[in-house]
Amino acid sequence: MLCREIVGGHRPPLQWANDIRLQAVREQIPEADVAVIGGGNAALCAALVARESGASVVVLECAPVEYRGGNSRHTRNMRCMHEAPTEVLTDAYTEKEYLDDLQRVTGGNTSEQLARLIIRGSFETTQWMTSYGVRFQRSLEGTLHLGRTNAFFLGGGKALMNAYYAAARKRGIGVLYNAEVEELHICEGRFKSGRVLLNGEPAEFRAKSVVVASGGFEANLEWLERVWGEAARNFIIRGTPYNKGRVLKLLLDQGAEPVGDPKQCHAVAIDGRAPKFDGGIVTRLDCVPLGIVVNKRGDRFYDEGEDLWPKRYAIWGRLVAQQPDQIAYSIIDSKAIGRFMPSVFPPISAQTIPELARALGLPLEKVESTVRQFNLAVRPGRFDHQILDDCRTEGLDPPKSHWAQTIDRPPFYGYPLRPGITFTYLGVKVNERAEVQGLGKTTNVFAAGEIMAGNVLGKGYLAGFGMTIGSVFGHIAGREAARAAGC
DSSP states (O other): OOOOOOOOOOOOOOGGGOOTTOOTTSSBOOOEEEEEEOOSHHHHHHHHHHHHTTOOEEEEOSSOGGGTTGGGGGOOEEEOOBSSOOSSOOSOBOHHHHHHHHHHHHTTOSOHHHHHHHHHHHHHHHHHHHHTTOOEEOOOOSTTOOTTTEEEETTHHHHHHHHHHHHHHHTTOEEESSEEEEEEEEETTEEEEEEEEETTEEEEEEEEEEEEOOOOSTTOHHHHHHHHGGGGGGOEEOSOTTOOOHHHHHHHHTTOOEESOTTOEEEEEEETTSOSBOOOGGGBOOOGGGSEEEETTSOBOSOTTSSOGGGTGGGHHHHHHTSGGGOEEEEEEGGGTTSSOOOSSOOEEESSHHHHHHHHTOOHHHHHHHHHHHHHHEEOOOOOTTSOOSOEESSOSSOOOSSOOOOOSSSEEEEEEEEEEEEEOOEEOBOTTOBBTTSOSSOOEEEOGGGGGGGTOSSOOOTTHHHHHHHHHHHHHHHHHHHHTTO
16 A cells, blocks of 8 residues: 655645635645545534644535535534533533433443543533534424523524634635545555545545544445345435445545444434435424324334433334335324424325325225224323323333323324434444544544444434534544644
8 A cells, every 4th residue: 555654844724725616736735734534513623623723724525515514514403411501501411311311322332431521522512612603592492302401503504514614714724625535545554645536536635644524324325225225225315415435434444443333323204205315304203202103004113202302213213214115104183283393394184084094095994993092092191292291001012101192183194204314323433532443553543423423322312412422522533633743
């Protein structure tokens, strides 16, 4: 493998690389202290922190400028530990409770050391974000139950990323769009150089250290199908179509230690009418806990009221993926309307359950029987969709543990559900300094964001935790990369 020594001292800000139409770097991109591969939240956090540390930085974003930001542009919030109420967060959310929540949703399949590092850094990171123009707002009401745990971005993920890119431009961080990394030259654990397709033309880039924040492989349909089989053909990719796992594969091929199960992912139940790629968060359906969910045969298959929605919404993609033809249907009645975030596509409605079943293409008698059995099993309680209430079923398999109300008030509504894949958990193992493991005893290769999330997300998900992972480890990777570059 080609190994070239990098020469030259500390470099000034890279004013040359802020324009997508830049023509002067087709064959050789000027060397930077730190190269950041990726263009989402984790990548920009790493770039800004590295620049704070005195490093010259170049960001290689494979998407065009109008689609920059990866999955981060679709986000709304991040989960934060805090000991007391703030302007945007209510009550307190302690380290212990945060970790307990993570342990529960992952079934203990997490690195407690790294998880604590992320949790402890979460609130401080939000304060850092505001210094770069990111603004927060109070959470929305409804079934999200996030007012105490999650800080919401004013304007959403796109506003967040615009603030970061504006800060990067102001500080002279070079940003190259349409820059798809094809090769990484790593010798004895040390990154030397790489090859990139820049606007379709090959170019070489060099740096004294590199941060990889390029996401998972969820947009690589062939890779998904190798893992899931033909079922993957019915998956919908909620986020960017540019996360194809190319850099992940480059690292694994060069000996990086893998972490995470390739089948595990952040997969939610989204509207089956959503586009194949990039539908974003608006395609998610939050009505699941307020009704019942049946498969194409008209059978229920899981407890819709098992726990608060932010702790369970990310298992429903996998549950739907396990059903025939990877499709299911959420059925609610008029009592549920107004209690969940409005859907981007209108629900299918009918005045009777058989009419709704017909409209959804489901077996009429079976759906009618399923609804009838559910209604008979409902035990009255005090309904409150904001807490774990005492409305449940009895003698029903599967049960509904909370928010069980009879489905009896017309009109009735239905939504088709498909697995919506946000990001995959297979990634590279890192230590507390964000160093990629397996490349060598000492390395100048660091990772942040989805590409290393499998270290703490063995399975399951907590709402907003992906952004917390990316933000905290973006900070760590940027700081350590600058240090490795001698800054």
